Amino acid sequence: MRLIYKGFLTYGAARPLGKVVAAFLCLVSPVMAAEPVTVLALGDSLTQGYGLPEQDGLVPQMRKWLEDQGVEAELINAGVSGDTTAGGAARVEWSLTPEVDAMIVTLGGNDLLRGIDPAVSRRNLESILRIAQANEVEVLLVGLSAPGNYGAEYKSSFDAIYPELSEAYGAFYAPDFFAGLGGGDPAALQQWFQADGIHPNAEGVARIVEGLGPHLRALIEAAQAE
Known part of the structure; x- marks a missing residue:
């Protein structure tokens, strides 16, 4: 910092x-x-705010959450719709401009939609973490859970990526991007999603922010302490 x-x-x-x-x-x-901590939010459409008015997207709602918590931070929306872990790895180095102190990484959803080999996703995310480490940027790695339709082996390999890389690189770790929506019957969770069943609606984003907020606050406090 x-x-x-x-x-x-x-x-x-x-x-x-x-x-x-x-x-x-x-x-x-x-x-x-x-100075306030500057945080880069590197992600895909879930970060970008697909299908929502700008103020209802993840980054604007997270800014408001931090303000309500009395946390001074600048958030940069680096979400790109359709981006995979490969896309994130390709652009992370030039995205980490000198003013960036910390980074949230929310990538992997499009890898799952395309059935990309978990080993490839792992290499890409590791590349992102390695570049962040070289730039002395604190990272919050946000996990995703693979669906069961790719088989147990695929799910096990993919789900292990986030906790293992977080530990290996000393990154902060949020186990599940959608944790704020709660568990239970998947059909009941659809009320928090847009019609496509993939992207959260404004209220869904608000709940996701409540779940991720404490992790982000810990990231910012660590960056402030440097």
């Missing part, structure tokens, strides 16, 4: 007063000591 120091040019007897003023400013106005 980049810090902005308010320096005092002091000489002789003025130096002690300068120190007192500096200490007072740090106590009463800590926001003067640091």
